[in-house]
Amino acid sequence: MGRPAIPAEAFEHGDPRRYRRGCRCTTCKTGVTAAVRRQRYLRATGRGATVSPQRAARHIELLRNHGMSDKEIQAEAGVCQNVFYRIAMQRSEIHRASETRILAVRPRQIDEPRSGIHLPGRGTILRLRALAADGWSAAQLGEHCGKHKQFIVHLQNSDPDTTVVRRWVADYVTALSNQLAGQRPEDHGAAAHIAERIRKTAARKGWAGTAYWDPDDYDNPDFKPAISDNSVNVHQLGALRRAEITHLLSFNLSHVEIASRLGMNADYVRDIAREITTGVRRIRTTGQQAAHQTAA
Template sequence: MSTSSTVPTPAVRAAKARWARRRRRLIGYGLWDPFLPAEPVRAHLVLLAEIGMPRKGVEEALGLNRDALRHVTSGTYGYGRGEKVTRELGEAVLGFWPKLSDFPDSASVAPLGTLRRVEALAVVGWSRAQVAARIGRSYVSFKNSLKRERISAALAKAVAHAYDELWSQRPEDHGIPAWNADRVRRQAQADGFYGPLAWDDEDIDNPAALPQADAEAPAPTQGKDVADRYLLGESVVLDAVARRTVLLHLMEWTDLTVEQVAERLEMTEAAVSRAWERAKARARTEGGRVPWRRVYVPQRDVAQEEAADAA
């Protein structure tokens, strides 16, 4: 897989490391096969296109040369679509799922993640009218947008921003009458909506993801004990389950700050905090051991740091 001058993403680097190890091992066994079937890769690209991420956007996000995936989607030089793809390229594509920030504001995206965020906020007590006001839209316009098959990435990002601000906030603490918030909560419960603690930020826009109240969606693995291998320093791509395991370990047993954990796992600080609170809430509900920060993490003194920098 040739890459452009763009710095490779962690998914690409991990895929390269896995590919190199597997190549050496299988060559030694006389079983070296550097290719994967192209159909699963093609199906994943179709799924990405359905949510508004075209092939060229995937190539750019993964640091690939222009048209690097053309032979998979449409064929090149008069030949039909390829039946195989290099293992390195295939694993990089299959391990990629775009974040909202990967889309330009003008892009047209599927509304599923936005709907999930709005429904999760309703579980907390925030109505659609209040969310619309928060993002500067009229209620009617906002309601109609959520009914469409596609919405603008700008609207999806605005809702995501409001979600990050409001998911842990009680409407009553922001001047919303208690009867209003209670009515929204009761209706959300009757409609079977899932709250913020049911979703990981990395999965909420993914149509294949399930709320954590349901069974985990099957996903390709990188072998056994992925989380343990990651913590021991091996270059692997974490799936959703392994990522949560690593996050809980880092939060409970290390002195890394939330900011450092977020940077290490390529998450937002809000997402790390939400996952941590979700894990504690689930443990309390199930009567299990509630995780807690066992290592003292000193708080940053911003004023002192600024004074030291000025000196």
């Protein structure tokens, strides 16, 4: 079964395509007469009614790179699907009027939200990693973004310095990160054992949770979280953990909630919290524990 024909009502009065679809009003008659005269003039001056599709095809590629879908381009240009793809694939010469309509479509601004242009993927990847460190599964994140979980996993394991993503993907992930930062997946229906498993997996990979990041740090190529550095020593890691616990304590979270969120032992969090509030640091050795006073 063939594709249904475009009705006359799809075109404005005066457009020759409306006349060819049966409209015989005065405006459409005038329009088709003018088109015929123009075609005769072009042929008489050696230019003809058809042109190479190269210029229109390059413009289509430009529009796509600025985030416009093929359907959006077709709608704005007023060309049918068959003509559009014949132009895009440069299969044959096209009507001069079709080229004019394609070239008349203005590209979107690069900074327009939800566009499909490519952007550096660093911020997107690190935000997804941070959410995983908080316990959010790829399936949950994919559901929020309208993508399959494997797409999320692929991004999380990509190189932040070389990967590029579509602008709309970056926008969705940024909004999702702002929405979920500091929240527990368990409070949104996630199974506690699954969230804990994801936290531990992220910790093994050196991914820092959302509590560690300021919003501007994700996209800053010069910012390197110490927890993701394989060369980090025990003292640096301990300082980072203390900073994370201190930050979460400011939100009046319990020791158990902080431990669950950071993937740590609750007793360890309780000891650190006591050190912060009392100024007494407990040093654990392989043989025994010793306590000494430190500056708060």
